[in-house]
Every structure is written in C-alpha cells, then in structure tokens.
Amino acid sequence: MKNVILVQRRDPRSDDEDNQIKFLELEELARSNDYRVVGEVIQYRFPDRKCQIGQGKVEELIALIREKAAEKVIFYNQLNSTQIYNISEACQCEVIDKFQLILEIFATRATTNRSKLQVELAQLRYELPKARMLVSLLKKEERPGFMGLGGYEDSYEQDIKKRISRINKELGASLRDDEALRTFRHEKGFSLVALAGYTNAGKSTLFRTLVHEDVPVENMLFTTLLPTTRSLTINKRRMLLTDTVGFIEDLPHWMVDAFRSTLEGVFLADVILLVADISEPAPLIRKKLAVCHDIFWEQLENASIITVLNKADRISEEQVQMRLDQIGYLAPNPVVISAKASFGIDTLKETIFQKLPIWEYLRLSLPMSEEGMSVVSWLFDEGLVHNIDYGDTIVMDIEARHEIISRAESLEQELWDSSSSL
Ligand SMILES: Nc1nc2c(ncn2[C@@H]2O[C@H](COP(=O)(O)OP(=O)(O)OP(=O)(O)O)[C@@H](O)[C@H]2O)c(=O)[nH]1
Numbered sequence: 001m002k003n004v005i006l007v008q009r010r011d012p013r014s015d016d017e018d019n020q021i022k023f024l025e026l027e028e029l030a031r032s033n034d035y036r037v038v039g040e041v042i043q044y045r046f047p048d049r050k051c052q053i054g055q056g057k058v059e060e061l062i063a064l065i066r067e068k069a070a071e072k073v074i075f076y077n078q079l080n081s082t083q084i085y086n087i088s089e090a091c092q093c094e095v096i097d098k099f100q101l102i103l104e105i106f107a108t109r110a111t112t113n114r115s116k117l118q119v120e121l122a123q124l125r126y127e128l129p130k131a132r133m134l135v136s137l138l139k140k141e142e143r144p145g146f147m148g149l150g151g152y153e154d155s156y157e158q159d160i161k162k163r164i165s166r167i168n169k170e171l172g173a174s175l176r177d178d179e180a181l182r183t184f185r186h187e188k189g190f191s192l193v194a195l196a197g198y199t200n201a202g203k204s205t206l207f208r209t210l211v212h213e214d215v216p217v218e219n220m221l222f223t224t225l226l227p228t229t230r231s232l233t234i235n236k237r238r239m240l241l242t243d244t245v246g247f248i249e250d251l252p253h254w255m256v257d258a259f260r261s262t263l264e265g266v267f268l269a270d271v272i273l274l275v276a277d278i279s280e281p282a283p284l285i286r287k288k289l290a291v292c293h294d295i296f297w298e299q300l301e302n303a304s305i306i307t308v309l310n311k312a313d314r315i316s317e318e319q320v321q322m323r324l325d326q327i328g329y330l331a332p333n334p335v336v337i338s339a340k341a342s343f344g345i346d347t348l349k350e351t352i353f354q355k356l357p358i359w360e361y362l363r364l365s366l367p368m369s370e371e372g373m374s375v376v377s378w379l380f381d382e383g384l385v386h387n388i389d390y391g392d393t394i395v396m397d398i399e400a401r402h403e404i405i406s407r408a409e410s411l412e413q414e415l416w417d418s419s420s421s422l
C-alpha cells in the first residue's frame with residue numbers, strides 16, 4: 001500500500017459543501033485503488049500557472065511528504081504537463097491528478113483483453129498532449145534524459161502515437177468480450193445477471209456472498225474465460241452473475257468508452273441488480289439511482305432491474321422505511337439486504353428468480369429452404385435448441401423466451417403459407 005497525500009485547490013467563492021463532497025469522493029477513489037491517505041492539503045485561491053497551488057502551499061506539501069513518508073501526490077484539480085513537471089520536481093515524488101487516478105482504477109479492474117485495450121487507449125490519449133508539452137519543456141531547459149528518456153524525447157510522442165494506432169487496430173480485430181457471454185446465454189441456456197451501481201455500494205461483496213456456495217468446478221472455467229463472472233443456480237435455473245466496475249461521479253466524455261468497456265455484461269443482462277448504499281442520505285441515493293437509470297435507459301431492451309438496497313445493517317429499521325418512502329419510484333423492485341451480514345439474501349434470490357425471463361417450449365417444423373435455415377440460425381442465437389432433424393422438413397424442439405416462441409410460431413406459419421403458394 002502506497003502512502004498518498006491528497007491536494008485540492010478550491011476557488012475562493014465556490015460552494016464549500018460541494019467542495020467537501022468532491023474531496024471525500026477523491027478520498028474514496030484513492031482508497032478503492034488501495035492507497036493509504038496519510039495527509040491532505042487544501043487551498044483557497046485561483047489556479048496558479050506554475051503549480052496549480054501557490055508557492056507557499058507547495059512548501060507545505062513538501063514538508064508533509066517528508067513527515068508522512070508519502071510516495072505519491074494526487075490532485076483533485078486537473079493538471080497540465082508543466083504543472084505535473086514542476087510539482088514532481090519540487091516534491092521529488094510522483095504526481096497525478098484525479099483523472100489519472102480514475103484511469104489507474106479502470107486499469108486495475110479491466111479484466112478482459114478488450115477492456116484492457118480500451119483503458120490503455122484512454123491513458124495514452126490523456127498522455128499525448130502532455131508528452132508534446134513535456135518535450136518542448138525539456139528542450140527549452142536543455143535537460144535531456146528526464147524520465148529516463150535518454151535524449152529520445154522526440155520519439156516519445158511518436159511512440160505514443162504508434163501505440164495508439166496499434167491499439168485501435170487490435171480493438172478492431174479483437175473478438176468482442178460479450179461474445180463469450182452470448183455463447184453461454186444462447187448455447188448453454190444461461191440467463192445473465194449483472195451487478196451495477198456506484199462505486200463502493202457493495203457490489204463485489206454481494207457478488208462473493210451470492211456465489212459463495214456455488215459449483216466450484218464450473219467456476220474454474222469462468223475464472224479464466226470471464227474473470228468477473230461466476231455461475232449461480234437458483235431453483236434449478238442456471239445463470240451467470242457478472243460483477244462490474246462502479247460508476248464514478250463526473251466522468252469526462254473521453255473516459256466514457258473506457259468505463260463502458262468495464263461494464264461488459266450489463267448491457268446484455270436479463271436482470272440487473274442495481275446496488276445502492278441505503279445508509280447514505282436519501283437525496284444522494286436518489287441522485288445516484290437516477291444517473292444509473294439514465295445510463296441504462298438507452299441501452300437496455302428487455303432487462304428487469306432489481307434495486308438492491310445494501311448496507312442495511314448500518315441503519316435502523318425505521319430509517320430503512322424512511323429511505324424507502326423517500327426514494328420511491330426510482331427504486332423498482334426494491335430488496336433490502338446486507339451483503340456483509342448476509343441478510344435478505346434469500347429474498348433477493350427469490351426476486352431474481354421471479355424476474356428471470358420466462359422460457360417456453362415449442363416443437364416446430366420448417367421448410368428446408370434458405371428462409372427456413374435463417375429461422376434455424378436465428379433460433380440458435382436466441383434460444384436453447386434441444387433437438388433438430390434436417391429431413392425434407394426441418395423439425396426442431398426449442399426452448400426460449402416467450403417473445404421468441406411467438407415470433408417463431410408466426411414465422412413457421414408464414415414460411416409454409418408462402419411455400420404452398422408457389
Ligand atoms: N456495513 C456494511 N458494509 C458493507 C456491506 N457491503 C459492503 N460493505 C463494505 O463497503 C465497501 C465497499 O464494498 P465493495 O463490495 O468493494 O463495493 P463495490 O460496489 O464493489 O465498489 P467498486 O468495486 O469500487 O465499484 C467495503 O468496505 C465493504 O466491506 C454491508 O452490507 N454492510
């Protein structure tokens with residue numbers, strides 16, 4: 001665990017409550033990336049061109065770094081490359097800003113090849129303008145060799161550009177990660193359940209609680225294939241449970257792709273467990289739920305959302321009731337649990353079971369034709385094919401969601417009608 005110091009420069013007339021919330025968020029982010037926060041420096045002033053904070057504050061920071069044996073400084077404010085250079089020279093330790101911290105978090109949590117590439121791409125894009133500046137800075141100061149670049153500063157920018165275009169190519173060629181999930185859903189008849197919500201809500205804790213007793217052998221396979229996915233069986237229905245990286249406040253637009261790539265699985269899910277921390281103040285819960293619904297809104301087709309109100313062990317029953325009244329319509333299908341104290345889990349499992357898409361059986365026969373074959377391949381994608389005979393006609397036994405079954409029935413009718421009219 002690295003010791004870090006957090007720094008926030010606040011505009012003189014800004015809202016202090018807001019500043020405080022943002023600072024706490026930064027602290028939470030740092031902790032969730034396994035940093036030990038050993039000190040903080042806050043200053044009210046307009047940004048300083050050289051170091052973001054004033055010279056006197058920099059001295060204070062240097063002293064604090066020594067005193068606390070800090071190895072890294074994290075600024076809440078966005079830093080340009082001159083500032084990063086100046087501050088790290090003065091402090092003789094690594095300096096990053098909030099965005100770099102978030103990218104570090106994504107990098108740690110990205111599990112699939114594709115999401116790792118997306119995150120690396122975002123990091124390089126963030127670095128590129130800084131690299132440009134740094135090179136011109138070093139030239140001005142005639143200081144070759146900074147950062148171990150050994151006089152090759154010019155190619156530094158070129159290297160970044162090359163790497164960016166290589167990643168873009170790899171991304172284009174790489175198999176989409178959700179392919180694996182699709183395969184399991186379609187060929188093996190698993191339903192997909194995804195955990196989503198803000199960072200620190202308790203998703204990973206709940207993930208572990210839910211999969212705790214489940215089949216280890218099957219899960220060995222998933223460990224390598226889909227590192228954040230495990231199988232789970234409720235009342236004989238098999239499903240895959242996927243954990244995701246939590247939402248983070250105020251993501252800049254250029255980071256959204258990297259973030260979305262860590263959300264793999266959510267947009268394919270049949271059921272989403274939207275996890276929130278019920279011990280937080282109701283307005284905050286409301287705001288977070290609203291943001292999550294916004295993100296899902298455009299992307300989801302048929303998924304049901306279950307609102308999982310976690311950490312109920314931290315507040316009284318009356319408070320739980322009050323929160324429920326206050327968040328109302330923003331919390332569809334609410335289930336109150338504690339992932340840590342393991343209560344409410346059976347109710348949650350029952351709710352998940354009820355929200356799983358209902359599957360029906362059908363035997364159908366199709367003409368042996370191009371149209372018939374295209375229905376077959378569509379059914380392989382959308383349902384579970386138990387049996388198929390390719391004779392003069394194609395006969396198949398399938399199991400699938402209700403909408404698929406009724407669509408299959410009408411297609412069967414249409415195909416026979418049109419083939420008999422020929
Ligand atoms: N008191 C209490 N604490 C909990 C509960 N569930 C989780 N926590 C704690 O909340 C913190 C965050 O839990 P995680 O499971 O890592 O949260 P997460 O949603 O996976 O967070 P990200 O991965 O950052 O998105 C940890 O310190 C957990 O121990 C709970 O039911 N009660």
Ligand SMILES: [Mg+2]
Binds near residue numbers: 204244
């Ligand atoms: Mg987690």
